[in-house]
Amino acid sequence: MRIALADTDAEILRCFPVMQQLRPHLEEPEFLGRVASQQREGYRLAFVERDGQVKAVAGVRMQEMLSRGRFLYVDDLVTDGAARSEGYGESLIEWLCEFGRAHGCSQLDLDSGSQRHEAHRFYFRERMRITAYHFSRSLTP
8 A cells, every 4th residue: 555645647637536436526627727726725635545546535735823723634535435444544544644743733624514424433433523613604696
């Protein structure tokens, strides 16, 4: 098993089929451009690979806030549906924690849709806890 950052267009495109399982609205022709746009804002894709196949993907960025200092924010986290419960998500979370520590982050944060009960069970097993509510308001009419 290998965990790495997707630094080339080819590596980013290899992550698409797994990412699309979490973000079904994404289409492959636009994926590279959208990732590139977010990379200008610090976004990075990390992936787990085994036997030449991408098994899990995480989109992350480092942020800093007055309320919590420097932290690693997970935008996207998904394991291929055919590879769930095989330890890839757990390995990726541990890798992300170490990556964050190495870059001066004091915590790893993520938001999760309230309907994603299986994901929540996974986060609790990974020693994560609910620390806030996330509120949003649409700005489009």
